[in-house]
Amino acid sequence: MxxxxxxLPVLKESPADAQIVSHKLMLRAGLVRQxxxxxxxxxPLGLRVLNKIEQIVRExxxxxGAIELLMPTLQSADLWRQSGRxxxxxxxxxxxxxxxxxxxLYGPTNEEMITSLFAADTSSYRQLPxxxxxxxxxxxxxxxxxxxxxxxxxxxxxxxxxxxxDEAGARLSYYKQMLAYLRTFQRMGIQAVPMRAxxxxxxxxxxxxxxxxxxxxxxxxFYDAAYDQFDWSQADLNYADEAGLKGxxxxxxxxxxATDETHDEAKWAELPEATRRTGRGIEVGHIFYFGTKxxxxxxxxxxxxxxxxVIPHMGxxxxxxxxxxxxxxxxxxxxxGIVWPDAVAPWAVGLVTMRGDDAVSQAAASDLYDxxxxxxxxxLYDDRDERGGAKLAGMDLMGLPxxxxxxxxxxxxxxxxxxxxxxxxxxxxxxxxxLARLTA
Amino acid sequence: MxxxxxxLPVLKESPADAQIVSHKLMLRAGLVRQxxxxxxxxxPLGLRVLNKIEQIVRExxxxxGAIELLMPTLQSADLWRQSGRxxxxxxxxxxxxxxxxxxxLYGPTNEEMITSLFAADTSSYRQLPxxxxxxxxxxxxxxxxxxxxxxxxxxxxxxxxxxxxDEAGARLSYYKQMLAYLRTFQRMGIQAVPMRAxxxxxxxxxxxxxxxxxxxxxxxxFYDAAYDQFDWSQADLNYADEAGLKGxxxxxxxxxxATDETHDEAKWAELPEATRRTGRGIEVGHIFYFGTKxxxxxxxxxxxxxxxxVIPHMGxxxxxxxxxxxxxxxxxxxxxGIVWPDAVAPWAVGLVTMRGDDAVSQAAASDLYDxxxxxxxxxLYDDRDERGGAKLAGMDLMGLPxxxxxxxxxxxxxxxxxxxxxxxxxxxxxxxxxLARLTA
Numbered sequence: 001m002x003x004x005x006x007x008l009p010v011l012k013e014s015p016a017d018a019q020i021v022s023h024k025l026m027l028r029a030g031l032v033r034q035x036x037x038x039x040x041x042x043x044p045l046g047l048r049v050l051n052k053i054e055q056i057v058r059e060x061x062x063x064x065g066a067i068e069l070l071m072p073t074l075q076s077a078d079l080w081r082q083s084g085r086x087x088x089x090x091x092x093x094x095x096x097x098x099x100x101x102x103x104x105l106y107g108p109t110n111e112e113m114i115t116s117l118f119a120a121d122t123s124s125y126r127q128l129p130x131x132x133x134x135x136x137x138x139x140x141x142x143x144x145x146x147x148x149x150x151x152x153x154x155x156x157x158x159x160x161x162x163x164x165x166d167e168a169g170a171r172l173s174y175y176k177q178m179l180a181y182l183r184t185f186q187r188m189g190i191q192a193v194p195m196r197a198x199x200x201x202x203x204x205x206x207x208x209x210x211x212x213x214x215x216x217x218x219x220x221x222f223y224d225a226a227y228d229q230f231d232w233s234q235a236d237l238n239y240a241d242e243a244g245l246k247g248x249x250x251x252x253x254x255x256x257x258a259t260d261e262t263h264d265e266a267k268w269a270e271l272p273e274a275t276r277r278t279g280r281g282i283e284v285g286h287i288f289y290f291g292t293k294x295x296x297x298x299x300x301x302x303x304x305x306x307x308x309x310v311i312p313h314m315g316x317x318x319x320x321x322x323x324x325x326x327x328x329x330x331x332x333x334x335x336x337g338i339v340w341p342d343a344v345a346p347w348a349v350g351l352v353t354m355r356g357d358d359a360v361s362q363a364a365a366s367d368l369y370d371x372x373x374x375x376x377x378x379x380l381y382d383d384r385d386e387r388g389g390a391k392l393a394g395m396d397l398m399g400l401p402x403x404x405x406x407x408x409x410x411x412x413x414x415x416x417x418x419x420x421x422x423x424x425x426x427x428x429x430x431x432x433x434x435l436a437r438l439t440a
Numbered sequence: 441m442x443x444x445x446x447x448l449p450v451l452k453e454s455p456a457d458a459q460i461v462s463h464k465l466m467l468r469a470g471l472v473r474q475x476x477x478x479x480x481x482x483x484p485l486g487l488r489v490l491n492k493i494e495q496i497v498r499e500x501x502x503x504x505g506a507i508e509l510l511m512p513t514l515q516s517a518d519l520w521r522q523s524g525r526x527x528x529x530x531x532x533x534x535x536x537x538x539x540x541x542x543x544x545l546y547g548p549t550n551e552e553m554i555t556s557l558f559a560a561d562t563s564s565y566r567q568l569p570x571x572x573x574x575x576x577x578x579x580x581x582x583x584x585x586x587x588x589x590x591x592x593x594x595x596x597x598x599x600x601x602x603x604x605x606d607e608a609g610a611r612l613s614y615y616k617q618m619l620a621y622l623r624t625f626q627r628m629g630i631q632a633v634p635m636r637a638x639x640x641x642x643x644x645x646x647x648x649x650x651x652x653x654x655x656x657x658x659x660x661x662f663y664d665a666a667y668d669q670f671d672w673s674q675a676d677l678n679y680a681d682e683a684g685l686k687g688x689x690x691x692x693x694x695x696x697x698a699t700d701e702t703h704d705e706a707k708w709a710e711l712p713e714a715t716r717r718t719g720r721g722i723e724v725g726h727i728f729y730f731g732t733k734x735x736x737x738x739x740x741x742x743x744x745x746x747x748x749x750v751i752p753h754m755g756x757x758x759x760x761x762x763x764x765x766x767x768x769x770x771x772x773x774x775x776x777g778i779v780w781p782d783a784v785a786p787w788a789v790g791l792v793t794m795r796g797d798d799a800v801s802q803a804a805a806s807d808l809y810d811x812x813x814x815x816x817x818x819x820l821y822d823d824r825d826e827r828g829g830a831k832l833a834g835m836d837l838m839g840l841p842x843x844x845x846x847x848x849x850x851x852x853x854x855x856x857x858x859x860x861x862x863x864x865x866x867x868x869x870x871x872x873x874x875l876a877r878l879t880a
Binding site: 005006007033036039041043047068098099116117118120121132143154 | 477479487490505514546553556581
């Protein structure tokens with residue numbers, strides 16, 4: 001993308017109304033704009049990141065055998081009356097009356113709808129197990145929306161729902177999603193620790209939150225240093241390996257991790273001091289096993305292997321896709337702006353000419369831009385006739401992982417600067433070497 | 441995808457409540473399920489088609505230089521008060537009050553919001569021209585939703601908005617979108633004819649509808665046979681070629697096409713009888729040039745080249761993405777089910793074993809499935825132990841363009857049947873030839 005043709009507005013001043021660093025940076029770097037309280041438009045830069053995060057979530061769901069579909073944003077109130085949650089849900093549910101005065105609502109989650117859909121087209125145990133998911137906008141009418149997309153009202157969520165014949169099957173589906181979550185966050189370049197959590201109003205007795213470690217996080221966390229070493233992508237953990245999945249769950253269950261809400265000082269004291277880690281964190285995912293609560297209320301029943309009816313056991317599994325954009329920034333930024341992990345960067349490379357009015361620089365930059373683009377390297381080329389310093393500051397603010405900086409003096413000697421956003425290290429190398437490194 | 445692991449429910453009976461063929465087929469083949477009046481969930485099969493259509497729309501918008509962003513589904517009523525449309529819009533607008541009794545609405549379109557967003561970050565003529573678009577769910581509270589996704593209430597739309605310094609620039613942006621639309625529909629394998637239309641409540645005096653020809657279409661259409669010959673992908677029409685774009689517009693303007701609403705019997709009579717075509721059609725896109733109506737009311741102003749303020753000229757451009765799924769089925773089906781054009785087919789190949797209980801068939805099919813998948817050919821393999829006839833009927837109903845049919849007798853001779861869904865033609869060829877043909 002050539003910046004002169006783009007819509008990538010950056011703000012010079014730090015917005016006064018933003019309280020946390022990710023919100024400030026998302027406004028300054030032009031990822032989002034608020035259009036109503038807790039409701040945001042995603043500008044091109046923010047949408048690129050959102051799409052990358054969404055795609056990683058999708059690929060890891062698919063890899064775990066979950067099947068994608070797409071439920072609508074609006075739901076009928078009757079569906080929620082059937083489970084008893086319509087009255088129970090409280091003022092966070094956005095309740096709507098349509099032109100015929102029918103009661104509808106903007107879905108905050110989809111247990112009722114997916115169970116009803118699955119029930120309508122499922123009659124036999126042979127159609128189980130299944131895990132279905134969708135990635136769709138949800139709405140929760142927060143009493144005091146704040147922190148930008150971290151606690152917005154309209155937000156993008158991946159929610160998956162598993163259907164199994166019995167509890168043992170449902171627990172296996174739960175373990176699969178647990179592994180998928182750990183891999184999802186690891187791929188995004190952030191560390192997320194699973195922590196035992198309360199099921200709350202969704203029901204059931206088995207639940208984990210996934211907390212991204214970030215110095216500016218909302219809650220205090222306590223965890224075993226072993227989590228710093230785990231590699232969830234390891235080849236010996238696959239979704240067909242039941243023993244491996246159970247082992248994963250046991251390992252998570254026996255390796256200490258807790259938020260301030262669930263922290264157990266006695267257990268904590270048992271850990272060797274050298275392995276105790278404390279920090280702050282942000283919730284980015286939550287998984288639940290809740291048995292037959294929704295299959296019973298929504299009328300999901302299949303004929304079992306012996307012909308007798310069976311009520312399937314269910315779980316649900318959420319990832320805050322739009323929230324992750326903020327959480328990743330909280331976990332990865334510095335004084336100059338965002339520092340995107342490679343996997344979610346809006347562009348892999350930022351290309352800057354220090355003198356936009358210099359024809360030699362323009363020609364060299366344009367040539368490198370074409371070559372990088374042809375090689376499939378996503379590149380943002382700031383081709384505007386602006387001050388070099390302002391362009392560099394923009395690239396740092398937007399957080400592009402690698403930057404190529406071209407100036408008349410270097411080009412006269414055939415060299416460019418290659419900069420690493422995270423370390424700030426710069427190297428003076430030939431254009432050919434830069435191209436080779438960036439396309440490697 | 442192996443059908444035994446999928447969620448692809450088909451209905452044996454034609455649903456009684458569906459009035460038009462696309463609605464019937466979308467229910468029977470398991471593309472959608474209605475979850476409330478005019479609101480649909482997209483099951484895996486439907487979502488795959490919806491995603492393909494969306495991606496073609498996106499690629500052609502990007503090619504035309506439009507920039508993607510994403511606006512939220514809910515909007516503040518104040519935004520619409522500023523343009524005067526809040527009171528004017530009528531009962532099709534879904535009006536909502538949140539927990540603080542603030543008036544919001546589910547966006548039926550986005551002229552107000554995009555103009556307000558663009559104005560906040562644009563100050564100079566150097567930031568023009570720009571065309572911005574998003575693909576997002578919209579809501580129109582139809583008094584009588586019907587015909588499935590063809591006239592649903594919650595629907596997916598691509599809407600683009602152009603901003604130019606003056607009318608001449610805005611007309612050029614309009615021509616670019618016109619070309620992008622013609623290419624978009626051509627790529628989907630359907631014929632869409634542009635027809636001069638009334639601007640209506642959106643304002644302005646230049647507008648075209650794009651009507652897909654389908655025997656079961658909602659309106660009668662009259663058009664010049666020349667439209668059957670136009671190839672919008674031709675190399676001499678590019679977005680940088682102003683004269684070519686103007687020529688395109690002239691050609692469309694001087695080649696007769698009208699719906700029954702705009703039909704002009706006198707002009708029609710001037711056409712040679714051999715070139716008169718009549719038929720039925722379905723509106724799938726609508727483009728508008730409306731000047732400064734929204735830039736004025738929403739306060740969009742830039743400093744011009746001479747330093748004086750300029751009010752940009754705008755246009756807006758809509759494609760009914762979810763509606764297209766229905767429209768394509770109306771245009772392409774037969775008595776056995778859907779006949780997907782290749783570009784939007786949920787899977788390119790359907791693979792069927794006539795005897796699911798035959799180990800030789802299973803092994804051969806599984807091997808071919810792996811090879812096709814490895815070669816990047818999207819394949820649905822019906823690996824269930826069901827009657828061969830029912831499996832074949834399912835593939836036809838779901839409309840997969842090419843089908844490989846494996847039976848014990850053929851396999852004993854080393855052959856399979858390769859079937860073309862559109863023509864129904866079958867060939868008996870070797871497995872190797874089938875693989876070569878399908879991966880060519």
